[in-house]
Amino acid sequence: MRPRLILGSASPRRKELLAQLGLVPDDIRAPDIDEDPRPGELPRPYCARMAREKVAAVPATADEVVLCADTTVALGRRILGKPADAGEAAAFLLKLSGRRHRVITAVAVKRGDRIWEREVETTVKVKALSDVEVNAYLASDEWRGKAGGYGIQGAFGAFIPWIQGSFTGVVGLPVAETAQLLQAAGVIVYGGAE
Numbered sequence: 001m002r003p004r005l006i007l008g009s010a011s012p013r014r015k016e017l018l019a020q021l022g023l024v025p026d027d028i029r030a031p032d033i034d035e036d037p038r039p040g041e042l043p044r045p046y047c048a049r050m051a052r053e054k055v056a057a058v059p060a061t062a063d064e065v066v067l068c069a070d071t072t073v074a075l076g077r078r079i080l081g082k083p084a085d086a087g088e089a090a091a092f093l094l095k096l097s098g099r100r101h102r103v104i105t106a107v108a109v110k111r112g113d114r115i116w117e118r119e120v121e122t123t124v125k126v127k128a129l130s131d132v133e134v135n136a137y138l139a140s141d142e143w144r145g146k147a148g149g150y151g152i153q154g155a156f157g158a159f160i161p162w163i164q165g166s167f168t169g170v171v172g173l174p175v176a177e178t179a180q181l182l183q184a185a186g187v188i189v190y191g192g193a194e
């Protein structure tokens with residue numbers, strides 16, 4: 001039987017990226033978990049733990065497939081989360097200015113007591129930002145609710161001359177890897193067999 005697809009995410013980006021795969025979730029159940037990193041926790045294991053905890057926190061029946069993800073911006077060993085306010089967003093942007101950083105998106109898919117997981121890491125280069133550019137970006141409010149305080153899919157794209165990895169992973173859901181995980185869990189994605 002075709003399983004029901006549950007998107008375990010409040011992120012509008014994730015819903016749109018799922019639509020890019022031709023998939024419309026049967027239900028959306030946003031997870032509510034503690035997103036504080038543990039002392040000394042490194043970005044990649046933190047990100048993977050977040051995705052696992054999100055998928056574990058979403059209630060589902062045995063014939064439902066739940067998809068969750070977490071996007072973490074890493075500057076070396078530091079985790080840059082979602083900025084609490086414009087001041088923190090400004091501090092993040094100044095740290096990212098003129099350097100490369102990593103964006104990790106961990107995806108977790110659950111069906112019954114089975115879990116499929118994948119982490120996708122992308123390197124992102126940000127040009128050296130002027131104060132005028134930082135202030136204009138902060139005024140746009142696009143930084144709100146986004147890891148690292150920016151969205152590559154919006155105006156901030158003007159400041160990113162180069163990436164290596166997965167564009168959709170940076171936005172919040174790496175579509176190629178997600179398609180594979182969903183197919184493994186029995187969801188039919190483009191061209192997949194019933």
Ligand SMILES: Cc1cn([C@H]2C[C@H](O)[C@@H](COP(=O)(O)OP(=O)(O)OP(=O)(O)O)O2)c(=O)[nH]c1=O
Pocket residue numbers: 008009010011013014030031054069070071072073082103145146147148150151152153170171172
């Ligand atoms: C780096 C980057 C992040 N983001 C977003 C994607 C995620 O929504 C957000 C990171 O926060 P997450 O904790 O991954 O997700 P969320 O809290 O928005 O939603 P949920 O936990 O319910 O799934 O940052 C962009 O949209 N563009 C970008 O370029």
